[in-house]
Amino acid sequence: MRVRLLTAAGLAALMTLTACGGSGGDSGSSGGPVTLRMTTWSANEAHVALFNEIAAEYKKTNPDVDVKFDALPFETYTTTITTQIAGGNAPDLAWILENSAPDFVASGALVDLDDVLEKKEELAPAATALWTSGGSLFAYPFSTSPFGVFVNTDQVKAAGAGSPAELRAEGEWTWEKAVEIAAASAAKSGKAGLVIRDFDYKTWDNLATVWAGWGAEAWSADGKTCGFNQPKMVEAMTFIHDAIFEKKALPAPGTSADFFAGESAMTITQISRASLLKDATFGWDLVPLPSGPNGPYSVIGQGGLGVLKKGKNAEAAAAFLKFFTNEANSAKLAQFFPPPRQSLLNADTLAKTNPLLKPAQLQDVVIDGISKGVVKPSHKGNAEISQAVRSGLDPLWKADADPKAVLDSVCTSIQPLLAK
Amino acid sequence: MTPSRSTPVADRAPARPAPAGAGAPVGRPSFWTTRRRDRLTGYLFIAPQLAGTVLFVLIPLGLVFWYSLHEWNVLADEFTFTGGENYAKLAADPNLPGVLRATGLFSAGLVVLNLALALFLAVLLNQKLRGTTFFRVLFFSPVVVSLVAWTIVWQFMLQDNGGVNGLLATVGVDGPNWLRSDGTAMISVIVVQVFKNVGLNMVLFLAALQGVPQELYEAARVDGASRWRTFWRITMPLISPTVLLTSIITVVGSLQVFAQIAILTQGGPGTSTTVLVYYLYQQAFQFHAFGYGSTLSVLLFAIVLALTVVQWQLRKRWVHHEN
Numbered sequence: 001m002r003v004r005l006l007t008a009a010g011l012a013a014l015m016t017l018t019a020c021g022g023s024g025g026d027s028g029s030s031g032g033p034v035t036l037r038m039t040t041w042s043a044n045e046a047h048v049a050l051f052n053e054i055a056a057e058y059k060k061t062n063p064d065v066d067v068k069f070d071a072l073p074f075e076t077y078t079t080t081i082t083t084q085i086a087g088g089n090a091p092d093l094a095w096i097l098e099n100s101a102p103d104f105v106a107s108g109a110l111v112d113l114d115d116v117l118e119k120k121e122e123l124a125p126a127a128t129a130l131w132t133s134g135g136s137l138f139a140y141p142f143s144t145s146p147f148g149v150f151v152n153t154d155q156v157k158a159a160g161a162g163s164p165a166e167l168r169a170e171g172e173w174t175w176e177k178a179v180e181i182a183a184a185s186a187a188k189s190g191k192a193g194l195v196i197r198d199f200d201y202k203t204w205d206n207l208a209t210v211w212a213g214w215g216a217e218a219w220s221a222d223g224k225t226c227g228f229n230q231p232k233m234v235e236a237m238t239f240i241h242d243a244i245f246e247k248k249a250l251p252a253p254g255t256s257a258d259f260f261a262g263e264s265a266m267t268i269t270q271i272s273r274a275s276l277l278k279d280a281t282f283g284w285d286l287v288p289l290p291s292g293p294n295g296p297y298s299v300i301g302q303g304g305l306g307v308l309k310k311g312k313n314a315e316a317a318a319a320f321l322k323f324f325t326n327e328a329n330s331a332k333l334a335q336f337f338p339p340p341r342q343s344l345l346n347a348d349t350l351a352k353t354n355p356l357l358k359p360a361q362l363q364d365v366v367i368d369g370i371s372k373g374v375v376k377p378s379h380k381g382n383a384e385i386s387q388a389v390r391s392g393l394d395p396l397w398k399a400d401a402d403p404k405a406v407l408d409s410v411c412t413s414i415q416p417l418l419a420k
Numbered sequence: 421m422t423p424s425r426s427t428p429v430a431d432r433a434p435a436r437p438a439p440a441g442a443g444a445p446v447g448r449p450s451f452w453t454t455r456r457r458d459r460l461t462g463y464l465f466i467a468p469q470l471a472g473t474v475l476f477v478l479i480p481l482g483l484v485f486w487y488s489l490h491e492w493n494v495l496a497d498e499f500t501f502t503g504g505e506n507y508a509k510l511a512a513d514p515n516l517p518g519v520l521r522a523t524g525l526f527s528a529g530l531v532v533l534n535l536a537l538a539l540f541l542a543v544l545l546n547q548k549l550r551g552t553t554f555f556r557v558l559f560f561s562p563v564v565v566s567l568v569a570w571t572i573v574w575q576f577m578l579q580d581n582g583g584v585n586g587l588l589a590t591v592g593v594d595g596p597n598w599l600r601s602d603g604t605a606m607i608s609v610i611v612v613q614v615f616k617n618v619g620l621n622m623v624l625f626l627a628a629l630q631g632v633p634q635e636l637y638e639a640a641r642v643d644g645a646s647r648w649r650t651f652w653r654i655t656m657p658l659i660s661p662t663v664l665l666t667s668i669i670t671v672v673g674s675l676q677v678f679a680q681i682a683i684l685t686q687g688g689p690g691t692s693t694t695v696l697v698y699y700l701y702q703q704a705f706q707f708h709a710f711g712y713g714s715t716l717s718v719l720l721f722a723i724v725l726a727l728t729v730v731q732w733q734l735r736k737r738w739v740h741h742e743n
Binding site: 078079082083085086103104107108109201202252253254255256309310381383384387390391392394395397398 | 493497597598688691694705706708710
């Protein structure tokens with residue numbers, strides 16, 4: 001009897017639990033009201049306002065569909081998404097960082113967008129390469145954003161070591177000069193010189209904005225061979241090391257400085273950050289990356305927008321993606337995120353939506369940058385490789401480091417991962 | 421029960437009249453014997469706790485073990501049984517010795533520093549002096565501060581241009597880059613954690629110290645025992661159950677350190693502060709290897725269990741007084 005009683009109680013408990021678990025709405029497939037969740041890494045008010053505007057417009061023709069934008073912290077973005085997928089709470093749409101593109105595209109986690117997108121043929125091939133697998137496009141490269149150098153002209157002028165814009169006009173805007181100006185500004189202002197934004201001695205792939213000037217690469221194009229101990233990379237890293245510890249042009253490890261709060265003379269970042277300068281209290285300018293020994297170059301960071309197969313409303317999500325990325329909305333988004341649509345990639349169109357940037361800056365940094373830029377490094381199994389490189393590079397960030405020896409050891413630790 | 425018929429009763433306890441609505445026919449023993457009622461009450465009382473334990477401890481524990489026998493790629497949505505493959509990988513993992521060394525170093529440093537400081541503070545604050553209440557509150561207050569907030573503040577303090585080095589500079593000392601140098605990163609994480617939690621152990625020690633009967637000290641004084649001798653011969657034996665309790669709590673807690681590492685060092689420089697829980701997190705949540713991550717959890721579980729059993733056994737040797 002007791003056994004029967006306990007069994008009954010157990011069953012009742014179990015039924016309550018399963019009932020709780022099963023009540024999650026699968027309303028998407030039945031055509032009822034749907035709330036789509038799209039994860040991004042931008043909580044920037046201007047960005048969010050634009051997204052909400054597009055979603056509101058979509059609701060006019062699709063009254064059943066609401067879209068919620070979920071801004072997640074950038075540093076742990078991919079980790080958060082994968083955890084949500086593992087927990088059965090996958091977002092319907094997600095921004096995807098370029099460094100995890102190969103993992104997402106190759107895994108089959110994303111919906112094939114070939115039949116979804118409008119005017120797909122208009123997308124720049126350089127922009128879609130990273131997001132294509134087996135001839136199909138798995139994410140819309142909503143942002144193909146070149147890195148440029150933002151300059152605090154007040155601080156640089158006060159240091160009297162030359163102006164990046166003038167040097168650029170004279171064809172003298174080189175890394176040697178950039179470091180010289182940064183060092184002089186830092187010495188004069190007591191603030192930081194040049195900040196490679198978001199690098200912080202951890203996100204090492206942002207250093208590609210420097211070493212690409214030496215023609216260096218993290219690994220070979222086929223992803224099989226480590227490039228860290230190649231002569232060009234050793235030269236570039238030695239230059240960076242000198243700039244930090246000898247010339248004091250870059251802030252030392254463990255020092256935080258925000259250009260947009262006036263804490264540094266220059267910063268390397270993407271143009272989508274220009275919106276942070278709307279209320280800037282200092283004079284500023286935007287110039288392309290300085291030339292390296294290899295001549296002028298440009299580096300682009302990309303973000304893709306994909307539909308997750310494991311999301312509860314994949315079909316509705318794909319329909320919204322089509323709307324979000326159509327020509328009209330791409331033009332709106334272009335004020336923050338340089339678009340992959342070739343028809344929009346000209347200084348005039350971009351100038352209309354980028355009131356903060358001058359047409360010359362847009363041409364110089366954005367349009368030329370996208371056409372000849374190299375994408376930041378990415379690889380399948382990126383997180384593990386990235387972590388191995390980060391811990392491998394740590395010994396380099398000391399005044400008495402031996403760059404060649406450190407870079408050799410980086411290759412020793414990542415070569416087996418690259419070969420996987 | 422009806423007195424007119426005597427029935428063989430299965431239960432040894434005397435049967436009681438059936439509760440209203442039970443509908444037991446007259447003459448038959450009621451199902452609801454006292455014993456059964458008591459049992460049911462007992463089960464009902466432990467049911468919430470039991471349900472919680474089953475749901476949030478036993479089932480996840482079983483699942484982790486189950487996952488550890490699989491390769492689970494979340495992105496590709498692949499979940500394949502691989503048997504002992506993850507355990508073979510664990511045995512051959514070249515990173516594991518370093519991870520275990522870092523874990524051991526952290527635990528040893530934390531336990532020794534935390535217990536020694538907690539006991540020292542408790543003895544100091546057990547004196548009948550003015551202002552002890554203020555200091556008790558002062559040392560305990562970090563315990564109630566949010567761990568993440570506490571750690572982030574320390575992160576700023578320990579930066580190269582942060583508060584600690586600023587303070588050192590005023591006395592002419594050029595402080596190291598605490599969180600980014602091999603030698604100081606681990607120590608920094610330990611000290612941040614000790615200051616966070618030393619108050620809790622301090623309070624436990626304080627309570628234990630106040631439970632030591634005064635007459636024993638008086639007797640010792642009459643016998644001419646020194647303070648040092650009194651401490652080791654009277655105080656320590658009598659508070660040994662608390663020492664055992666705090667050491668178990670601190671050891672187990674030290675093996676679970678995560679947020680501090682994630683915020684302060686991310687396991688660096690190099691892998692010098694990559695402790696087991698952080699490594700597990702990297703494998704499962706960053707490298708998408710949930711199967712191998714689960715295998716590491718099983719290892720962590722085994723270590724915690726083994727340490728607790730050892731400490732429990734040791735209590736026979738060094739806990740001289742148990743109520």
